[in-house]
Amino acid sequence: ADSLTYNLSLQEAIDYAQKHQTSILNAQIDQEIARNSVKQTIGIGLPEISGNANFSDFIKLPTSLLPGEIFGQPGTQIPVKFGVKYQSSAGLEVNQEIFDGSYLVGLQASKTYKELSSKNLRRTRIETAVEVSKAYYSVLVSNEQVQLLDANIARLKKSLYDTEALFKNGFVEKIDVDRLKVLNNNLETERQNVLRLLSLNVNLLKFQMGMPIQTDLKLKDTINSLHSLEQTSVPSDTTGYRSRIEYSLLQTQKRLNELDLKRYKSFLLPTLSAFANTSQSYQSNSFSQLFKTSFPTSVIGLRLAVPLISGGQKLYQVRNAKLQVQKSENDLVNLKNGISLEISQAQTAYLNGLSSLDNQKRNMELANEVLRVSKIKYEQGVGSSLEVTTAETALKEAQNNYITALYDLLINKINLDKASGQIHY
Secondary structure (H helix, E strand, O other): OOOOEEEEOHHHHHHHHHHHOHHHHHHHHHHHHHHHHHHHHHHHOOOEEEEEEEEEEOOOOOEEEEEHHHHOOOOOEEEEEOOOOEEEEEEEEEEEEEEOHHHHHHHHHHHHHHHHHHHHHHHHHHHHHHHHHHHHHHHHHHHHHHHHHHHHHHHHHHHHHHHHHHHHOOOOOHHHHHHHHHHHHHHHHHHHHHHHHHHHHHHHHHHHHOOOOOOEEEEOOOOOOOOOOOOOOOOOOOOHHHHOHHHHHHHHHHHHHHHHHHHHHHOOOOEEEEEEEEEEEEEEOOHHHHHHOOEEEEEEEEEEEOOOOOOOHHHHHHHHHHHHHHHHHHHHHHHHHHHHHHHHHHHHHHHHHHHHHHHHHHHHHHHHHHHHHHHHHHHOOOOOHHHHHHHHHHHHHHHHHHHHHHHHHHHHHHHHHHHOOOOOO
16 A cells, blocks of 8 residues: 555545544544443443352361260260261352442443543544644645745746856856856755755655655645635634533533542442342262252342441542542633633734735735846846846745745634634544
8 A cells, every 4th residue: 555646635635644543543442442331331230140169079077066965975075077078069149239329420420431532532533634734734835835946946047048148248247147146056955955845744744644654645735726725704702612622521521520529429328239049059978979969049138238437538539529520610711711812812823824925925926026127127238137136036035935924824724723613523
């Protein structure tokens, strides 16, 4: 599979990650463990049946001392051997919980734990989608940077070729050629650096997707094909925290803490269980006669256990469990405030990013126009070559600012979607 070439859109890259990212695979295993835990807890309340069998060969029978009066020898103790040489028994025992508060709470807790594992899987899926999107955007922005550099280099090479021809014919000075050569060398070096960074970004994307690094990965989407740059409606209310999986997770954790408190309280309650057992016993001094006669026994009953004194342990367990519930309530208040702040910050960064990108786009267009005019003036002999190289440098700077603004906006957009709970899995 490693030798395959993948050509993926952003959504396809996210879908791939949902199936291959190890953090998701582990969260799915945790979910399966939670399912098994529920079944395990249910099993505690089901009837328990056990069978037993034994066989004994008394090499020496046990001896008891009986009062001599029984045998007409008062004041003495007579040793008497009781029992038979061979004894055997087989039995069946059934136990059934009728009431155990801790079991009932444990059942609720295990189901809540299962819910917690499902929400944790969702959170991991969302986080993976966010990280894959950011890595995908990094590659797209690097691609855009390479395209801009390629266009710059092509234009500069033409200028250099034309200027060298003018120099040979004695129309311009050598310094005019040298200035353009320096610019060209700088662009070539920068292009190599960006290509290396692009390769690194592609590998980072593979890593976030859970894809082997040696796999050949191509990107189907381009900056222009994505709708991420379109202004989205930003939530203005203060209820955005309700959409966040982190808030939902903490609510479930609080429920678990409340069930923990309930469980410790249940330790103060009595427990009631029923039992029944039946057995057959066999006794004989001769092994061959052992199983010819059986002595059956059957019994049913109830067992009530009432906790009386526990050295105050249970009382302090209840108190600590109450304090844990209070902590989880405080954590919910704090998370609610934190999410509201996060949404507000993400909103501001996104709106600033939109205007910044718009501004840098205009600057880049202006720098292009300045360069065009400078070249015309220079070619007509009314401008200097320094003016042209200054305009080339200004355009390069404007392009770098545009690339930075573009990347920032894409990242701010995904941060806003995450903060306001708009990413669903």
